[in-house]
Amino acid sequence: MPPRVSDVMTAAPETLPLDATLYEAARVMRDRGIGDVLVTYAGRLCGVVTDRDIVVRAVAESRDTSLTPLGDVCTAELTTVSPDDDTGTAARLMCEQAVRRLPVVDAEHRPVGIVCIGDLAVANGDVGPLPEISKAPPNN
Structure with a gap:
């Protein structure tokens, strides 16, 4: 039986309210x-x-990241x-959806985690190159 999502997800994901700015989101991502x-x-x-949303939907469109709310560019x-x-x-x-990450929500649709393709690769064992890539430290 495959593991459950709760076994591999990142718990307590970073969240911001709909009216937070792109600047705030970018700082959270960086930090x-x-x-x-x-x-x-x-x-x-x-x-x-x-x-990528911040770059493609905001910066490339000359939006002011300190004024643009997340609601204007989020998926x-x-x-x-x-x-x-x-x-x-x-x-x-x-x-099916061609996405690399899935939010994990409870019955009330409150976010409790996030699972990404790398989490699944590591959970499925050492098959192919993706588990090693996923275990590597970030290059920032």
Whole structure:
């Protein structure tokens, strides 16, 4: 039986409210060494913003990152998993949706974690190059 998502996810993901600015999200990403922040409204997941979103949807469009709220550029149509889903389900959803990370939410749609393709690679053992890449320290 494959492990559960809760066994491999990063718990307590970084979150910011919908009205936080891109500048705030970029600082969190830099300070935490991560590439995404979950966006919430009233404690419930409503989007995700990545470092790429900030570059492509804001900087490249000459938006002022200190004034632009996350709600203007975050991805709002999300595929999520629950902590009790198995890692096979998470991998299938990543393939079907062509995404590298999935927010993990509880029954009330509150974010409790995030699972990325690297987490699944490490969980599935030392098959192929992805587990080694995923275990490597960040290059920042």
